[in-house]
Amino acid sequence: xxxxxxxxxxxxxxxxxxxxxxxxxxxxxxxxxxxxxxxxxxxxxxxxxxxxxxxxxxxxxxxxxxxxxxxxxxxxxxxxxxxxxxxxxxxxxxxxxxxxxxxxxxxxxxxxxxxxxxxxxxxxxxxxxxxxxxxxxxxxxxxxxxxxxxxxxxxxxxxxxxxxxxxxxxxxxxxxxxxxxxxxxxxxxxxxxxxxxxxxxxxxxxxxxxxxxxxxxxxxxxxxxxxxxxxxxxxxxxxxxxxxxxxxxxxxxxxxxxxxxxxxxxxxxxxxxxxxxxxxxxxxxxxxxxxxxxxxxxxxxxxxxxxxxxxxxxxxxxxxxxxxxxxxxxxxxxxxxxxxxxxxxxxxxxxx
Ligand code: AN7
Numbered sequence: 135x136x137x138x139x140x141x142x143x144x145x146x147x148x149x150x151x152x153x154x155x156x157x158x159x160x161x162x163x164x165x166x167x168x169x170x171x172x173x174x175x176x177x178x179x180x181x182x183x184x185x186x187x188x189x190x191x192x193x194x195x196x197x198x199x200x201x202x203x204x205x206x207x208x209x210x211x212x213x214x215x216x217x218x219x220x221x222x223x224x225x226x227x228x229x230x231x232x233x234x235x236x237x238x239x240x241x242x243x244x245x246x247x248x249x250x251x252x253x254x255x256x257x258x259x260x261x262x263x264x265x266x267x268x269x270x271x272x273x274x275x276x277x278x279x280x281x282x283x284x285x286x287x288x289x290x291x292x293x294x295x296x297x298x299x300x301x302x303x304x305x306x307x308x309x310x311x312x313x314x315x316x317x318x319x320x321x322x323x324x325x326x327x328x329x330x331x332x333x334x335x336x337x338x339x340x341x342x343x344x345x346x347x348x349x350x351x352x353x354x355x356x357x358x359x360x361x362x363x364x365x366x367x368x369x370x371x372x373x374x375x376x377x378x379x380x381x382x383x384x385x386x387x388x389x390x391x392x393x394x395x396x397x398x399x400x401x402x403x404x405x406x407x408x409x410x411x412x413x414x415x416x417x418x419x420x421x422x423x424x425x426x427x428x429x430x431x432x433x434x435x436x437x438x439x440x441x442x443x444x445x446x447x448x449x450x451x452x453x454x455x456x457x458x459x460x461x462x463x464x465x466x467x468x469x470x471x472x473x474x475x476x477x478x479x480x481x482x483x484x485x486x
Contacts, residue, residue: 137163140200140303141207147306147339148204148299154211157236161199162303164191166311166447171414176431177441184446185317186411187308190419190453194256197304197329197451198228204300205290206232214288215239218281220274221291222325222373223253224452229290230262241287243267243274248372250420250457270367272378275326292328293380298335301328305336308447309343316343319439319446323425324349324358324396325374327381329451334388345447347394348439349385350429352422356398358385370401370460373422373452395438399428405464407431411450418454418461426450 139158141148166185173184189197206229209217216239219229226242226249233240242257246266257264267274275291282289292298309316316337324330330349337344351359352369357377364377379385389396399407408424411417426448433439454461471477 139203140300141203144303144306147303150207151211154207156203157206157210157232158203159193159199159231159235161192161203162307164188164307166308167415167417169415169417172410172427175410175414176427177434180441181443182441182446183444184448185312186415186417187304187447187449188417189304189449189451190423190456194224194228194231195252195453195456196224196228197301197449198224199232200303201292201297201299201301201328201332202228202232202290205288205294205296206236206238208296209238209288209290210236212288214286216241216285216287217290218278218287219243219289219291220271220278221249222271222375223249223257224373224456225291226262226264227253227256227260230257230260233262234260239263241265243278245269245271245274245375248375250372251459252453252456271326271376272367275380291380292326292332297328298332301332302336302339304449305333306340309337309340312445312447314342316345317445317447318345319348319430319444320345320449321348321350321426321430321446322449323371323374323422323451324351324385325355325376325379325422327358327379327385329449330388331381331384333449334392344392347388347392348426348429348433349389349394349396350425351396351398352404352425353398353400358382358396359398369404371404371420371422371425372457373420374425395429395433397429397432399425399432403428403432409464412454417450419450420452420454420456421460423450423452
């Protein structure tokens with residue numbers, strides 16, 4: 135039978151009432167792609183079995199859809215008419231899409247000028263009310279937490295426990311795709327820390343083994359690494375430009391219980407891994423998505439992770455088309471030539 139989304143597929147692991155009307159865009163079932171060229175580059179001759187969980191192939195182009203199908207399904211079940219979130223962009227687009235499908239009003243607060251173009255475009259197209267705030271994601275999150283105590287509006291940030299319920303299905307899929315076994319290392323970017331929390335819940339619940347978790351934060355937005363709130367987070371990876379993660383404590387717990395590591399990587403490291411993904415494996419992601427790989431590469435280089443014979447999964451959280459601006463900025467502009475065969479021959483000569 136064809137795939138009908140994560141709630142339908144993993145219903146027995148999700149605490150929904152029997153009577154819920156499921157709001158789905160058939161999210162999930164994303165590919166787990168073996169990446170041998172990349173493995174050989176970051177760990178030569180180590181026999182590292184490296185896999186990419188390409189979450190950018192979800193219906194709105196990010197991993198957020200797994201949690202959002204659950205949060206919106208439950209919100210509808212509870213009679214909500216309006217939902218709200220603060221967002222660096224992907225949560226906004228996902229909330230907007232599922233709210234549209236459910237016929238709900240959707241408000242999204244985004245940090246002005248700091249949201250990638252594809253995320254803004256999608257949120258607007260889905261008909262969300264996009265409110266730009268003259269402040270950070272963290273300030274926006276404080277605002278939405280406050281408003282839902284005053285108004286009959288449902289919060290769909292990952293503070294909402296249903297977001298984690300849906301999101302944890304990513305772990306189930308990875309185990310299923312690895313023939314019923316968890317990987318040795320599970321690598322991912324960490325921003326507000328919903329995803330790391332949910333994956334750990336998922337692995338524990340599924341009972342197919344437990345990986346060690348490797349979290350990557352951008353050096354300019356690394357509160358969990360430094361143990362300090364970052365009042366003015368900065369990184370090219372705007373998705374994870376977050377200075378005070380809501381699920382900070384749970385992230386530390388996941389790291390502790392899994393024998394994991396959290397580390398900071400520079401924007402240059404993130405862009406280097408972003409480029410390797412696209413150029414060695416044909417997988418185009420938004421910059422934040424490369425942070426898990428950048429962390430793995432760094433930890434192997436530093437000798438903190440022994441790659442020999444290991445299985446590692448890097449979760450690629452968002453599609454490259456989310457942030458076309460950064461991709462264009464990083465590239466040489468295309469060369470223009472006259473529209474004739476001689477010019478093409480001349481081009482080829484020059485490039486020998
Ligand atoms: C591509 O959309 O916080 O640690 O508001 O978009 O669960 O926050 C996005 C986060 C990683 C970090 N990769 O996940 C938002 C938002 C991408 C992201 C993260 C985000 P969390």
